[in-house]
Amino acid sequence: MFGLLESGFGLFYWGNALMIVIGLVFIYLAISKDMEPLLLIPIGFGMMLVNLPLGGIMDYEMVLRAPQAGTVMEMQMEEGASFSKGGVICKLDSGEIVTPVFGRVDTLKISKGQHINKGDVVGKLITMEQTDQSVLPTRPIGLLSRIFKYGVMWQMLPPLMFLCLGALTDFGPMLANPKTLLLGAAAQFGVYLAFFMALLAGFTFPEAASIGIIGGAEGPTTIYVTSLLAPHIIGATAVACYSYMALVPIILPPVVYLLTTKKERQIYMKPSLRKVSKLEKIIFPLVTTIIVILIVPSSAPLIGCFMVGNLFRESGVTERLNKTSQTTLVDIITIFLTLAIGASMPAQNFLRSSTLLILVLGVVAFASAAGAGVLLAKFMNLFLKEKINPMIGAAGVSAVPMSARVVQVLGQKENRQNFLLMHAMGPNVAGAIGAAIAGGVFLGILH
Amino acid sequence: MIDWILAIKIAGGGFGMVFLILVILQVVVEVVRVTTEKITGAKN
Protein backbone atom coordinates (compact mmCIF):
# COMPACT_ATOMS: atom_id res chain seq x y z
CA MET A 1 0.00 0.00 0.00
CA PHE A 2 1.73 3.17 -1.26
CA GLY A 3 5.01 1.40 -0.50
CA LEU A 4 4.27 1.75 3.21
CA LEU A 5 2.92 -1.67 4.04
CA GLU A 6 3.99 -4.98 2.60
CA SER A 7 1.18 -7.50 2.24
CA GLY A 8 1.77 -11.23 2.50
CA PHE A 9 0.79 -12.15 -1.07
CA GLY A 10 4.27 -11.76 -2.52
CA LEU A 11 5.66 -14.47 -0.28
CA PHE A 12 2.64 -16.80 -0.32
CA TYR A 13 3.30 -20.05 -2.19
CA TRP A 14 1.46 -23.33 -2.80
CA GLY A 15 3.01 -24.90 0.30
CA ASN A 16 1.43 -22.29 2.55
CA ALA A 17 -1.92 -22.90 0.89
CA LEU A 18 -1.61 -26.66 1.42
CA MET A 19 -0.72 -26.22 5.09
CA ILE A 20 -3.65 -23.88 5.63
CA VAL A 21 -5.94 -26.50 4.09
CA ILE A 22 -4.49 -29.16 6.43
CA GLY A 23 -5.05 -26.80 9.38
CA LEU A 24 -8.64 -26.28 8.29
CA VAL A 25 -9.14 -30.04 7.96
CA PHE A 26 -7.95 -30.44 11.58
CA ILE A 27 -10.42 -27.78 12.69
CA TYR A 28 -13.19 -29.43 10.65
CA LEU A 29 -12.47 -32.87 12.16
CA ALA A 30 -12.47 -31.36 15.63
CA ILE A 31 -15.75 -29.51 15.21
CA SER A 32 -17.87 -31.89 13.18
CA LYS A 33 -16.32 -35.27 14.01
CA ASP A 34 -15.46 -34.42 17.63
CA MET A 35 -11.93 -35.79 17.17
CA GLU A 36 -9.74 -34.54 20.05
CA PRO A 37 -11.06 -30.98 19.69
CA LEU A 38 -8.98 -29.69 22.59
CA LEU A 39 -5.83 -30.58 20.66
CA LEU A 40 -6.78 -30.29 17.02
CA ILE A 41 -8.38 -26.84 17.16
CA PRO A 42 -5.34 -24.99 18.55
CA ILE A 43 -2.88 -27.08 16.50
CA GLY A 44 -4.87 -26.47 13.30
CA PHE A 45 -5.16 -22.78 14.03
CA GLY A 46 -1.45 -22.51 14.81
CA MET A 47 -0.68 -24.17 11.46
CA MET A 48 -2.86 -21.65 9.71
CA LEU A 49 -1.31 -18.66 11.47
CA VAL A 50 2.27 -19.60 10.74
CA ASN A 51 1.59 -20.10 7.04
CA LEU A 52 0.36 -16.57 6.48
CA PRO A 53 3.62 -14.88 5.43
CA LEU A 54 5.08 -11.92 7.30
CA GLY A 55 2.80 -12.44 10.31
CA GLY A 56 6.02 -12.77 12.25
CA ILE A 57 4.34 -14.88 14.89
CA MET A 58 6.92 -17.66 14.72
CA ASP A 59 9.94 -15.58 13.69
CA TYR A 60 13.44 -16.02 15.01
CA GLU A 61 16.23 -13.53 14.50
CA MET A 62 19.64 -14.88 13.59
CA VAL A 63 22.94 -13.04 13.26
CA LEU A 64 24.82 -14.49 10.31
CA ARG A 65 28.61 -14.42 10.57
CA ALA A 66 31.09 -14.89 7.76
CA PRO A 67 32.30 -18.51 7.59
CA GLN A 68 35.59 -17.40 6.01
CA ALA A 69 37.59 -14.27 5.22
CA GLY A 70 37.49 -12.63 1.78
CA THR A 71 36.54 -9.65 -0.32
CA VAL A 72 32.93 -9.23 -1.39
CA MET A 73 32.81 -9.53 -5.18
CA GLU A 74 29.08 -9.29 -5.69
CA MET A 75 25.95 -9.05 -3.51
CA GLN A 76 23.26 -11.57 -4.55
CA MET A 77 20.54 -10.48 -2.11
CA GLU A 78 19.25 -7.22 -0.76
CA GLU A 79 17.46 -6.38 2.46
CA GLY A 80 13.96 -7.81 2.56
CA ALA A 81 14.76 -10.60 0.08
CA SER A 82 13.38 -14.02 0.95
CA PHE A 83 15.40 -17.16 0.37
CA SER A 84 15.30 -20.90 0.81
CA LYS A 85 17.94 -22.92 2.62
CA GLY A 86 21.30 -22.70 0.84
CA GLY A 87 20.53 -19.44 -0.99
CA VAL A 88 23.64 -17.42 -1.94
CA ILE A 89 23.84 -14.08 -0.12
CA CYS A 90 27.04 -12.85 -1.71
CA LYS A 91 30.05 -14.02 -3.65
CA LEU A 92 33.48 -13.63 -2.11
CA ASP A 93 36.77 -13.99 -3.89
CA SER A 94 37.26 -17.02 -1.62
CA GLY A 95 33.82 -18.59 -2.15
CA GLU A 96 30.20 -17.90 -1.33
CA ILE A 97 28.22 -17.05 1.78
CA VAL A 98 25.04 -19.13 1.81
CA THR A 99 22.05 -19.07 4.12
CA PRO A 100 21.95 -21.94 6.63
CA VAL A 101 18.16 -21.72 6.96
CA PHE A 102 15.14 -20.54 5.02
CA GLY A 103 13.72 -17.10 5.71
CA ARG A 104 14.31 -13.53 4.70
CA VAL A 105 17.01 -10.90 5.03
CA ASP A 106 16.43 -8.27 7.69
CA THR A 107 19.60 -6.15 7.46
CA LEU A 108 22.95 -6.54 5.68
CA LYS A 109 26.18 -5.18 7.12
CA ILE A 110 28.45 -5.77 4.13
CA SER A 111 28.66 -4.25 0.69
CA LYS A 112 30.48 -4.84 -2.59
CA GLY A 113 34.24 -4.39 -2.48
CA GLN A 114 34.44 -4.67 1.31
CA HIS A 115 37.01 -6.97 2.89
CA ILE A 116 35.63 -9.12 5.70
CA ASN A 117 37.27 -11.38 8.24
CA LYS A 118 36.06 -14.76 9.39
CA GLY A 119 33.37 -14.26 12.05
CA ASP A 120 32.42 -10.73 10.96
CA VAL A 121 28.71 -9.99 11.02
CA VAL A 122 27.24 -10.42 7.53
CA GLY A 123 23.74 -9.38 8.48
CA LYS A 124 20.61 -10.26 10.37
CA LEU A 125 18.26 -12.94 9.04
CA ILE A 126 14.68 -13.75 10.01
CA THR A 127 13.72 -17.42 9.96
CA MET A 128 11.01 -19.77 11.22
CA GLU A 129 13.30 -22.78 11.34
CA GLN A 130 14.13 -24.67 14.56
CA THR A 131 17.91 -24.62 14.50
CA ASP A 132 20.47 -26.41 16.60
CA GLN A 133 21.19 -23.67 19.12
CA SER A 134 24.77 -24.72 19.74
CA VAL A 135 25.60 -24.19 16.05
CA LEU A 136 23.15 -21.52 14.90
CA PRO A 137 21.83 -19.57 17.88
CA THR A 138 18.58 -17.70 17.28
CA ARG A 139 16.47 -15.28 19.29
CA PRO A 140 12.67 -15.59 19.18
CA ILE A 141 10.93 -12.33 18.26
CA GLY A 142 7.34 -13.48 17.64
CA LEU A 143 4.53 -14.33 20.03
CA LEU A 144 4.49 -18.05 19.39
CA SER A 145 8.22 -18.42 18.77
CA ARG A 146 8.76 -17.03 22.27
CA ILE A 147 6.26 -19.47 23.73
CA PHE A 148 7.88 -22.25 21.71
CA LYS A 149 11.41 -21.39 22.79
CA TYR A 150 10.81 -20.73 26.47
CA GLY A 151 7.97 -23.21 26.84
CA VAL A 152 8.95 -26.16 24.67
CA MET A 153 12.67 -25.83 23.95
CA TRP A 154 13.40 -24.93 27.56
CA GLN A 155 11.49 -28.04 28.60
CA MET A 156 8.87 -26.26 30.68
CA LEU A 157 5.49 -27.13 29.20
CA PRO A 158 5.78 -30.89 28.51
CA PRO A 159 6.79 -31.83 32.08
CA LEU A 160 4.13 -29.50 33.52
CA MET A 161 1.62 -31.18 31.24
CA PHE A 162 2.77 -34.44 32.78
CA LEU A 163 2.05 -33.04 36.24
CA CYS A 164 -1.54 -32.40 35.18
CA LEU A 165 -1.81 -35.88 33.66
CA GLY A 166 -0.61 -37.27 37.00
CA ALA A 167 -3.47 -35.49 38.75
CA LEU A 168 -5.88 -36.85 36.14
CA THR A 169 -4.66 -40.45 36.37
CA ASP A 170 -6.15 -43.04 38.67
CA PHE A 171 -3.59 -45.81 39.12
CA GLY A 172 -6.19 -47.85 41.01
CA PRO A 173 -7.00 -50.37 38.25
CA MET A 174 -3.28 -50.95 37.72
CA LEU A 175 -2.56 -51.37 41.45
CA ALA A 176 -5.48 -53.75 41.76
CA ASN A 177 -3.96 -55.97 39.10
CA PRO A 178 -0.19 -55.34 38.99
CA LYS A 179 0.28 -57.90 36.18
CA THR A 180 -0.97 -55.20 33.86
CA LEU A 181 2.30 -53.31 34.38
CA LEU A 182 3.91 -55.96 32.19
CA LEU A 183 1.44 -55.28 29.39
CA GLY A 184 2.30 -51.59 29.53
CA ALA A 185 5.96 -52.52 29.26
CA ALA A 186 5.42 -54.87 26.31
CA ALA A 187 3.69 -52.14 24.34
CA GLN A 188 6.91 -50.11 24.38
CA PHE A 189 8.15 -52.63 21.81
CA GLY A 190 6.55 -50.33 19.24
CA VAL A 191 8.98 -47.60 20.26
CA TYR A 192 12.01 -49.71 19.50
CA LEU A 193 10.68 -51.26 16.31
CA ALA A 194 9.95 -47.80 14.90
CA PHE A 195 13.40 -46.67 16.09
CA PHE A 196 15.05 -49.44 14.06
CA MET A 197 12.93 -48.79 11.00
CA ALA A 198 13.69 -45.07 11.19
CA LEU A 199 17.41 -45.87 11.19
CA LEU A 200 16.89 -48.09 8.15
CA ALA A 201 15.03 -45.27 6.44
CA GLY A 202 18.11 -43.11 6.83
CA PHE A 203 17.34 -41.01 9.89
CA THR A 204 20.10 -40.20 12.40
CA PHE A 205 20.12 -41.75 15.88
CA PRO A 206 18.57 -38.72 17.65
CA GLU A 207 15.92 -38.40 14.92
CA ALA A 208 15.17 -42.13 15.04
CA ALA A 209 14.72 -42.00 18.81
CA SER A 210 12.30 -39.07 18.48
CA ILE A 211 10.34 -40.98 15.84
CA GLY A 212 10.36 -44.19 17.87
CA ILE A 213 8.95 -42.47 20.94
CA ILE A 214 5.78 -41.70 18.94
CA GLY A 215 4.98 -45.37 19.72
CA GLY A 216 4.70 -44.44 23.39
CA ALA A 217 1.46 -42.69 22.36
CA GLU A 218 2.15 -39.98 24.85
CA GLY A 219 2.01 -36.39 23.54
CA PRO A 220 4.15 -34.58 26.13
CA THR A 221 6.79 -37.36 26.15
CA THR A 222 7.10 -37.19 22.37
CA ILE A 223 7.42 -33.40 22.39
CA TYR A 224 9.89 -33.46 25.28
CA VAL A 225 12.18 -36.06 23.72
CA THR A 226 12.05 -34.47 20.24
CA SER A 227 12.73 -30.98 21.60
CA LEU A 228 15.94 -32.24 23.16
CA LEU A 229 17.10 -34.63 20.45
CA ALA A 230 15.80 -33.42 17.08
CA PRO A 231 13.94 -30.08 17.31
CA HIS A 232 13.84 -29.69 13.53
CA ILE A 233 11.27 -32.54 13.23
CA ILE A 234 9.16 -31.62 16.27
CA GLY A 235 6.15 -30.60 14.18
CA ALA A 236 6.07 -33.94 12.42
CA THR A 237 6.51 -36.14 15.51
CA ALA A 238 3.98 -34.17 17.56
CA VAL A 239 1.39 -34.24 14.80
CA ALA A 240 1.98 -37.95 14.21
CA CYS A 241 1.56 -38.68 17.91
CA TYR A 242 -1.54 -36.55 18.47
CA SER A 243 -3.30 -37.56 15.27
CA TYR A 244 -2.72 -41.27 15.82
CA MET A 245 -4.00 -40.92 19.37
CA ALA A 246 -7.17 -39.56 17.78
CA LEU A 247 -7.09 -42.45 15.29
CA VAL A 248 -6.66 -45.21 17.89
CA PRO A 249 -10.25 -46.45 17.24
CA ILE A 250 -9.15 -47.11 13.64
CA ILE A 251 -5.60 -48.38 14.20
CA LEU A 252 -6.18 -50.79 17.10
CA PRO A 253 -9.06 -53.07 15.96
CA PRO A 254 -7.34 -54.59 12.89
CA VAL A 255 -4.25 -55.41 14.97
CA VAL A 256 -6.40 -57.03 17.66
CA TYR A 257 -8.41 -59.06 15.12
CA LEU A 258 -5.24 -60.18 13.38
CA LEU A 259 -3.63 -61.52 16.55
CA THR A 260 -6.56 -63.01 18.48
CA THR A 261 -9.12 -65.74 17.90
CA LYS A 262 -12.82 -65.20 18.48
CA LYS A 263 -12.61 -67.44 21.52
CA GLU A 264 -9.85 -65.34 23.05
CA ARG A 265 -11.78 -62.14 22.43
CA GLN A 266 -14.75 -63.65 24.26
CA ILE A 267 -12.79 -64.35 27.46
CA TYR A 268 -14.90 -62.96 30.28
CA MET A 269 -13.30 -60.92 33.03
CA LYS A 270 -15.01 -60.52 36.39
CA PRO A 271 -16.26 -57.01 37.01
CA SER A 272 -14.84 -56.37 40.41
CA LEU A 273 -11.23 -55.37 40.78
CA ARG A 274 -9.62 -55.63 44.19
CA LYS A 275 -10.26 -52.56 46.31
CA VAL A 276 -7.05 -50.58 46.52
CA SER A 277 -6.48 -48.86 49.84
CA LYS A 278 -5.71 -45.16 50.09
CA LEU A 279 -2.33 -45.95 51.65
CA GLU A 280 -1.29 -48.00 48.61
CA LYS A 281 -2.31 -45.18 46.30
CA ILE A 282 -0.17 -42.73 48.30
CA ILE A 283 2.85 -45.01 48.47
CA PHE A 284 2.84 -45.77 44.73
CA PRO A 285 3.90 -42.33 43.40
CA LEU A 286 6.52 -42.05 46.14
CA VAL A 287 8.28 -45.37 45.55
CA THR A 288 7.91 -45.10 41.78
CA THR A 289 9.67 -41.74 41.81
CA ILE A 290 12.54 -43.05 43.89
CA ILE A 291 13.04 -46.30 41.99
CA VAL A 292 12.64 -45.00 38.44
CA ILE A 293 14.76 -41.87 38.85
CA LEU A 294 17.53 -43.77 40.63
CA ILE A 295 17.73 -46.20 37.71
CA VAL A 296 17.08 -43.73 34.87
CA PRO A 297 17.99 -40.23 36.11
CA SER A 298 17.18 -38.59 32.78
CA SER A 299 13.51 -39.49 33.23
CA ALA A 300 13.33 -37.22 36.32
CA PRO A 301 11.45 -34.27 34.77
CA LEU A 302 8.73 -36.49 33.31
CA ILE A 303 8.35 -39.12 36.03
CA GLY A 304 8.87 -36.57 38.81
CA CYS A 305 6.11 -34.32 37.52
CA PHE A 306 3.81 -37.25 36.72
CA MET A 307 4.11 -38.60 40.25
CA VAL A 308 3.86 -35.31 42.14
CA GLY A 309 0.66 -34.59 40.20
CA ASN A 310 -0.62 -38.02 41.20
CA LEU A 311 0.30 -37.37 44.83
CA PHE A 312 -1.75 -34.13 44.69
CA ARG A 313 -4.63 -36.37 43.69
CA GLU A 314 -4.19 -39.18 46.19
CA SER A 315 -2.82 -37.45 49.30
CA GLY A 316 -6.27 -36.20 50.23
CA VAL A 317 -4.92 -32.96 51.69
CA THR A 318 -4.05 -31.05 48.50
CA GLU A 319 -7.48 -30.92 46.94
CA ARG A 320 -6.92 -27.34 45.73
CA LEU A 321 -3.70 -28.23 43.90
CA ASN A 322 -5.33 -31.36 42.54
CA LYS A 323 -8.35 -29.49 41.25
CA THR A 324 -6.26 -26.77 39.65
CA SER A 325 -3.98 -29.30 37.96
CA GLN A 326 -6.95 -31.26 36.62
CA THR A 327 -8.80 -28.27 35.25
CA THR A 328 -7.30 -24.79 34.95
CA LEU A 329 -3.63 -25.63 34.72
CA VAL A 330 -4.04 -28.42 32.19
CA ASP A 331 -6.13 -26.11 30.02
CA ILE A 332 -3.60 -23.27 30.17
CA ILE A 333 -0.71 -25.56 29.29
CA THR A 334 -2.70 -27.20 26.52
CA ILE A 335 -3.38 -23.81 24.94
CA PHE A 336 0.28 -22.75 24.96
CA LEU A 337 1.69 -26.13 24.00
CA THR A 338 -0.66 -26.93 21.15
CA LEU A 339 -0.63 -23.44 19.61
CA ALA A 340 3.16 -23.46 19.66
CA ILE A 341 3.29 -26.96 18.17
CA GLY A 342 0.89 -25.94 15.41
CA ALA A 343 3.07 -22.92 14.72
CA SER A 344 6.17 -25.08 14.40
CA MET A 345 4.83 -26.21 11.04
CA PRO A 346 5.52 -23.56 8.40
CA ALA A 347 5.29 -25.20 4.97
CA GLN A 348 9.03 -24.89 4.38
CA ASN A 349 9.63 -26.94 7.52
CA PHE A 350 6.83 -29.45 7.26
CA LEU A 351 6.42 -30.24 3.55
CA ARG A 352 9.41 -32.51 3.20
CA SER A 353 9.57 -36.15 2.25
CA SER A 354 10.90 -36.91 5.75
CA THR A 355 7.58 -35.77 7.25
CA LEU A 356 5.71 -38.34 5.20
CA LEU A 357 8.15 -41.03 6.34
CA ILE A 358 7.69 -39.98 9.97
CA LEU A 359 3.92 -40.26 9.61
CA VAL A 360 4.27 -43.78 8.16
CA LEU A 361 6.71 -44.85 10.88
CA GLY A 362 4.30 -43.45 13.47
CA VAL A 363 1.53 -45.81 12.37
CA VAL A 364 3.98 -48.72 12.49
CA ALA A 365 4.93 -47.68 16.02
CA PHE A 366 1.32 -47.54 17.21
CA ALA A 367 0.27 -50.79 15.57
CA SER A 368 3.29 -52.78 16.73
CA ALA A 369 2.89 -51.41 20.26
CA ALA A 370 -0.68 -52.72 20.37
CA GLY A 371 0.41 -56.01 18.82
CA ALA A 372 3.19 -56.55 21.37
CA GLY A 373 0.74 -55.91 24.21
CA VAL A 374 -1.73 -58.44 22.83
CA LEU A 375 0.96 -61.06 22.28
CA LEU A 376 2.34 -60.73 25.80
CA ALA A 377 -1.19 -61.05 27.21
CA LYS A 378 -1.62 -64.28 25.22
CA PHE A 379 1.74 -65.50 26.49
CA MET A 380 0.78 -64.69 30.10
CA ASN A 381 -2.44 -66.69 29.64
CA LEU A 382 -0.31 -69.81 29.23
CA PHE A 383 0.56 -69.54 32.91
CA LEU A 384 -2.43 -67.82 34.47
CA LYS A 385 -5.17 -69.74 36.16
CA GLU A 386 -7.65 -66.92 35.74
CA LYS A 387 -7.22 -65.99 32.07
CA ILE A 388 -7.09 -62.38 30.98
CA ASN A 389 -8.72 -61.18 27.80
CA PRO A 390 -5.73 -60.58 25.50
CA MET A 391 -7.39 -57.52 24.01
CA ILE A 392 -6.54 -55.53 27.14
CA GLY A 393 -2.89 -55.83 26.10
CA ALA A 394 -3.64 -53.50 23.20
CA ALA A 395 -4.46 -50.81 25.76
CA GLY A 396 -0.77 -50.74 26.64
CA VAL A 397 -0.64 -48.16 23.85
CA SER A 398 -1.18 -45.41 26.36
CA ALA A 399 -3.26 -42.72 24.59
CA VAL A 400 -5.15 -42.58 27.89
CA PRO A 401 -8.03 -43.39 27.99
CA MET A 402 -8.75 -43.77 24.28
CA SER A 403 -7.28 -47.24 23.81
CA ALA A 404 -8.98 -48.62 26.92
CA ARG A 405 -12.29 -47.39 25.53
CA VAL A 406 -11.59 -49.08 22.22
CA VAL A 407 -10.93 -52.37 24.04
CA GLN A 408 -14.20 -51.96 25.94
CA VAL A 409 -16.12 -51.52 22.68
CA LEU A 410 -14.41 -54.52 21.07
CA GLY A 411 -15.10 -56.64 24.14
CA GLN A 412 -18.78 -55.80 24.21
CA LYS A 413 -19.08 -56.61 20.53
CA GLU A 414 -18.19 -60.22 21.38
CA ASN A 415 -20.11 -60.47 24.64
CA ARG A 416 -22.57 -57.85 25.84
CA GLN A 417 -22.02 -58.83 29.47
CA ASN A 418 -18.26 -58.34 29.32
CA PHE A 419 -16.92 -55.02 30.61
CA LEU A 420 -13.22 -54.68 29.96
CA LEU A 421 -12.94 -50.91 30.46
CA MET A 422 -11.52 -50.98 33.98
CA HIS A 423 -9.29 -53.97 33.22
CA ALA A 424 -7.89 -52.14 30.21
CA MET A 425 -7.16 -49.03 32.28
CA GLY A 426 -4.34 -50.95 34.02
CA PRO A 427 -2.17 -51.53 30.95
CA ASN A 428 -3.27 -48.11 29.73
CA VAL A 429 -1.75 -46.11 32.59
CA ALA A 430 1.19 -48.52 32.84
CA GLY A 431 1.85 -47.69 29.18
CA ALA A 432 2.11 -44.00 30.09
CA ILE A 433 4.74 -44.77 32.74
CA GLY A 434 6.54 -47.06 30.28
CA ALA A 435 6.60 -44.36 27.61
CA ALA A 436 8.09 -41.81 30.00
CA ILE A 437 10.80 -44.27 31.02
CA ALA A 438 11.55 -45.17 27.41
CA GLY A 439 11.90 -41.46 26.65
CA GLY A 440 14.20 -41.02 29.63
CA VAL A 441 16.40 -43.91 28.48
CA PHE A 442 16.75 -42.38 24.99
CA LEU A 443 17.70 -39.03 26.51
CA GLY A 444 20.18 -40.63 28.89
CA ILE A 445 21.98 -42.30 25.98
CA LEU A 446 21.68 -39.77 23.17
CA HIS A 447 21.47 -36.33 24.73
CA MET B 1 26.80 -46.11 7.47
CA ILE B 2 24.63 -47.03 10.42
CA ASP B 3 26.34 -48.25 13.56
CA TRP B 4 24.17 -51.36 14.00
CA ILE B 5 25.96 -52.50 17.14
CA LEU B 6 25.03 -49.21 18.82
CA ALA B 7 21.49 -49.44 17.47
CA ILE B 8 21.02 -52.92 18.93
CA LYS B 9 22.53 -51.82 22.23
CA ILE B 10 20.16 -48.84 22.46
CA ALA B 11 17.04 -50.75 21.42
CA GLY B 12 17.77 -53.95 23.36
CA GLY B 13 19.08 -52.11 26.39
CA GLY B 14 16.26 -49.58 26.31
CA PHE B 15 13.46 -52.13 25.98
CA GLY B 16 15.11 -54.31 28.61
CA MET B 17 15.41 -51.35 30.96
CA VAL B 18 11.75 -50.37 30.56
CA PHE B 19 10.69 -53.95 31.16
CA LEU B 20 12.97 -54.37 34.15
CA ILE B 21 11.72 -51.20 35.84
CA LEU B 22 8.07 -52.09 35.34
CA VAL B 23 8.71 -55.61 36.68
CA ILE B 24 10.36 -54.04 39.74
CA LEU B 25 7.34 -51.78 40.14
CA GLN B 26 5.06 -54.78 39.89
CA VAL B 27 6.93 -56.53 42.69
CA VAL B 28 6.94 -53.35 44.79
CA VAL B 29 3.20 -52.92 44.33
CA GLU B 30 2.64 -56.51 45.51
CA VAL B 31 4.92 -56.04 48.50
CA VAL B 32 3.20 -52.78 49.42
CA ARG B 33 -0.18 -54.50 49.21
CA VAL B 34 0.86 -57.33 51.50
CA THR B 35 2.51 -55.06 54.07
CA THR B 36 -0.30 -52.51 54.19
CA GLU B 37 -2.77 -55.34 54.62
CA LYS B 38 -0.71 -56.65 57.53
CA ILE B 39 -0.39 -53.23 59.16
CA THR B 40 -4.01 -52.22 58.83
CA GLY B 41 -5.24 -55.73 59.33
CA ALA B 42 -7.65 -55.28 56.45
CA LYS B 43 -8.05 -58.15 54.08
CA ASN B 44 -9.31 -57.09 50.71
Added chain:
Amino acid sequence: MEISAPLPGNVLEILVKVGDEVKENDELLIIEAMKMENPIFASADGTVKEIKVKEKDTVDAEQVLIVLE
Protein backbone atom coordinates in the same frame (compact mmCIF):
# COMPACT_ATOMS: atom_id res chain seq x y z
CA MET C 1 -32.28 -62.30 39.49
CA GLU C 2 -30.06 -59.34 40.22
CA ILE C 3 -28.34 -57.12 37.68
CA SER C 4 -25.21 -55.62 39.22
CA ALA C 5 -22.83 -52.90 38.02
CA PRO C 6 -19.99 -54.37 35.95
CA LEU C 7 -17.83 -51.31 36.58
CA PRO C 8 -17.77 -48.29 38.89
CA GLY C 9 -19.29 -45.07 37.56
CA ASN C 10 -22.32 -42.81 37.55
CA VAL C 11 -25.83 -43.77 36.52
CA LEU C 12 -26.52 -41.63 33.48
CA GLU C 13 -29.93 -42.84 32.41
CA ILE C 14 -32.40 -45.52 33.46
CA LEU C 15 -34.21 -46.94 30.44
CA VAL C 16 -36.78 -49.18 32.12
CA LYS C 17 -39.39 -48.85 34.85
CA VAL C 18 -40.80 -51.24 37.41
CA GLY C 19 -43.17 -53.71 35.77
CA ASP C 20 -41.51 -53.58 32.34
CA GLU C 21 -40.91 -56.87 30.63
CA VAL C 22 -37.39 -57.21 29.23
CA LYS C 23 -35.64 -59.72 27.01
CA GLU C 24 -32.07 -60.95 27.29
CA ASN C 25 -29.58 -58.34 25.98
CA ASP C 26 -32.11 -55.48 26.22
CA GLU C 27 -30.59 -52.22 27.43
CA LEU C 28 -31.60 -51.51 31.02
CA LEU C 29 -29.58 -48.46 31.98
CA ILE C 30 -26.48 -46.52 31.09
CA ILE C 31 -23.51 -46.08 33.39
CA GLU C 32 -20.96 -43.42 32.66
CA ALA C 33 -17.36 -44.33 33.46
CA MET C 34 -14.15 -42.78 32.10
CA LYS C 35 -16.33 -40.28 30.21
CA MET C 36 -17.77 -43.21 28.29
CA GLU C 37 -21.39 -44.28 28.16
CA ASN C 38 -21.67 -47.96 29.00
CA PRO C 39 -25.03 -49.61 28.35
CA ILE C 40 -25.91 -52.38 30.81
CA PHE C 41 -27.85 -55.27 29.27
CA ALA C 42 -30.26 -57.77 30.78
CA SER C 43 -28.60 -61.14 31.33
CA ALA C 44 -31.90 -63.02 30.89
CA ASP C 45 -35.59 -62.49 30.12
CA GLY C 46 -37.78 -61.23 32.95
CA THR C 47 -39.87 -58.48 34.53
CA VAL C 48 -38.36 -55.48 36.31
CA LYS C 49 -39.21 -55.95 39.97
CA GLU C 50 -37.15 -53.27 41.62
CA ILE C 51 -34.79 -50.47 40.58
CA LYS C 52 -32.29 -49.85 43.33
CA VAL C 53 -30.56 -46.73 41.97
CA LYS C 54 -31.60 -43.34 40.63
CA GLU C 55 -30.13 -41.28 37.83
CA LYS C 56 -26.88 -39.46 38.80
CA ASP C 57 -26.13 -42.02 41.55
CA THR C 58 -22.52 -43.12 41.93
CA VAL C 59 -22.21 -46.89 41.91
CA ASP C 60 -19.43 -49.34 42.78
CA ALA C 61 -18.57 -52.45 40.84
CA GLU C 62 -20.90 -55.33 41.74
CA GLN C 63 -23.45 -53.05 43.40
CA VAL C 64 -26.95 -54.32 42.65
CA LEU C 65 -28.76 -52.00 40.23
CA ILE C 66 -31.94 -53.74 39.18
CA VAL C 67 -33.80 -56.83 40.33
CA LEU C 68 -35.50 -58.89 37.63
CA GLU C 69 -38.08 -61.57 38.12
